[in-house]
Amino acid sequence: MDKYTIIHLKRKGQSNRKIASELGIDRKTVAKVWNNYQSAQFQLVSRPDLTKEEIERLTEEIVNHSYNSQNRINLKLTPEVFKRIADILTDEEEKKRILGNRHKQKLTATQIHQMLREEGIDIGLTTVTNAVRELKAAKEVFIKQEYEFGDRLEYDFGEVRLVIDGKMQKYYLAVFASPAGKFRWAYLYTAQDQKVFLDSHVRFFAMTKGTWKEVVYDNMRNVVSRFIGKNEKELNQKLIDLALYYNFEINVTNCFSGNEKGYVESSVKKLRNSIFARKYQFESLDDAQNYLEEQLTILNEDSLFEEEKAYLRPVNFNYELAEILVASVDKYSCIRVENNFYSVPDYLIKKKITVKNYLDHMLIYSNNTFVCEHKKVNGVKEYQLELSHYIKTLRKKPGALKNALVLKQYPQLHTIYQTHFKAKPKEFIERLIQLQDEPLDVIIAQFEQNTIQEAISKSQLHESVLINSINQLQTLSHLMARRYPHG
Structure with missing residues (x-):
């Protein structure tokens, strides 16, 4: 939170001295945080040739939020302080009644902050400013907003009910909307937790190859960790890290004020009705996601997104979301991740491997060398097995094919x-070895083609044998007729 606050205030043009005074830290700390952040961001944007190690180092520099805050001022807005600010504003209303609406002697938030400090209350200017803004917004008038390209992106979740593989279930749309670009995009998920929240951002910014100056959210749990007093909000640290990496401001609406991000609110309804009102039944979640992407492309044909691209802050590298795990390979050449089992090549049995665990897939490494990738499965104690991982073992034990679970996970191959x-079985395994680098559909097609050719060859052989037999019988008949002309 501290690092984000420094960067947020610097973007607003405040001096190091003023920020240091407000936050109760050394101004050299402010300068160091800001300079390091700018340097790391510049390198991420301007150097597309960065190595993986350099990207990781710069990411750590950007999101690392640790510094000595031992002597920092307490920023909590207590109910008593909130009431004191409300009383000051009540006095201001009385002053306005006496002096008239146009009087020039109105207290500013800075002056109110100074009054509180003089009363012995330790509180930051930003906290006071937010409290004043919220209290003044009690009698709110909605004003139509207009935004420039690249200024504002809005985010929200929306619920949708779909029938997938014959089962009705709730799914969630993670929706992004750009008011200036008239551009809407969404991703379909089975949950709306923090992993989904972060994953949707990384996917979206990878697609747009740029970020907006600010992203607007409501008070969802993925954004606000807790409320402090009646006004101040503690932002989720993972969102702060994401915002620091992608260089955007976090704008959180007031409670129950959906109008403050009205474009995305209406976008959720529009996308849900335009896309899933007519078609809501799918064979698989992948089918539903592909359908969503196709329809979004059509809906955005008239958007101004291509023009807006030039105004976005460039993004060259995705933010790394993987959870790094160390897993042990069991005797079945499987690792256990989140209560499900995934195969690895059988030469890794009884070894420890590294797993980069993402929301919907995982990458597996051994001694820093990439081994394989798995798409994650739903459920508990389910198996995701790759046939090529067991070739070495099956070659030694061909009889194990008969009841092998790994073969049953490929129904067409199992039938063949x-x-x-x-x-x-040995012949089957040898053919698998020859085709192991090919995709599954090619392997199946090759097996089917070979089977058909063998059947034709056998048929031709039988036909040839039959013809030969008939010819031999005819020859024998002629010989017999000559030898015994009168029967």
Whole structure:
């Protein structure tokens, strides 16, 4: 929170001295945080040739929020302080009644802050300013807003009910909306937790290749960790890290003020009704997600997003969201991740490997070398097995194919094996070895083609044998007729 506050105030043009005074820290700390942040951001944006290690170092520099805050002023807005500010504003209303609406002697938030400090109350100017703004907004008048390209992006979740694989279930749309660009985009998820929240941002900014100056949110749990007093909000640290990396301001609406991000509020309804009102049944979640992307492309044909791209802050590298795990490979050549099992090549049995665990997939490494990738499965104690991971073992134990779970996870291959190779498992395995670098559909097609060719060859062989037999019978008949002309 401290680092984000410094950067937020610097973007607003405040001096190091003023920020240091308000936050109760050394101004050299302010200068160091700001200079390091600017340097790291510049390198991320201007150097597309950065190595993986350099990106990780710069990311750490950007999101690292630790510094000595031992002597920092307490910024909590207590109910008593909030009431004191409210009393001051009540006095201001009385002053306005006496002096008239146009009088020039109105107290500013800075003056109110100074009054509180003189009364012995330790509180920051930003906290006072936010409290004054909220109290003055009690009688709110809505004013139509207009935004420039690249200024504002709004975010929200929306619920949608779909029937997937015959089962009705609630799903969630993570919706992004640019008011200036008239651009709307969404991703479909099974939850709306923090992993989903962060994943949707990384995917969206990877697609747009740029970020907006500010992103606007409501008071969802992924944004606000807790409320302090009646006014101040403690932002979620993972969102702060994300904002620091992508260089955008976090704008949180007032409670129950959906109008403050009205474009995305209406976008949720529009996308839900335009896309899923007519079609709501799908074979799989992947089908639903692909359908959503197709429809979004059509809906955005008239948007101004292509023009807005030139105004976005460039993004060259994705923010790394992976959870790093160390897993042990069991005797079945599987690792356990989140209560499900995933295969790895059988030469890794009883070894420890590194897993980069993402929301919907994982990357597996051994001794810093990439091994394989798995799409994550839903459920508990489910298995995701890759046939190529067991080739070495199956070659030694071909009889294990008969009841192997890994083969049953490929129904078409399993049928081919049961129909044509049950009595010759070694031949089946050798063909798999020849095709192991090919995608599954190519492997199946090759097996089917070979099976058909063999069937034709056998048929031709049978036909040839039959013809030969007939010819031999005819020849024998002629010979017999000559030898015994009168029967």
